[in-house]
Amino acid sequence: MTEMIQFPFSATERSGGISFPYLPLVLTHQGNSLSVSGLLDTGATVNVLPYSMGKRLGAVWDEQTASLQLTGNLARSEARSLVVSATVANFEPIRMAFAWAQADNIPLILGQVNFFMEFDVCFFRSQSVFGIRPKADNN
Secondary structure, eight states: OOOOEEEEOBOOGGGTTOOBOEEEEEEEETTEEEEEEEEEOTTOSBEEEOHHHHHHTTOOGGGOOOEEEOOGGGTTSEEEEEEEEEEOTTSOOEEEEEEEESOSSSOEEEOTBTHHHHEEEEEEGGGTEEEEEEOOOOO
């Protein structure tokens, strides 16, 4: 079984000094790569990609024909489906489906579909760290 890698919680400009579980990862689409940090959000149903990140990956909004309806704070933002490759640490790349939101005032969100379906995550909030590893193959 693959060893779990730990990451520290970190604060951002938007967080007001409070630390959150942001995971560094590399997204790749159409030969373009982007190093980003995604907020691990167990309450989010889907992964959400801000508009400018999708553009920097070479995605074209009008070529993404599958629309998605976001909820909560993002309900007013139009979103399209976008699948990219994601690499976390030294783990094998995985395909990740995102709701590519037509908004930039949001973080990259890693949610249930499909981030938490691909990775096991343990939060140690009192220690301000979290651990992650690819899901175990049950074959």
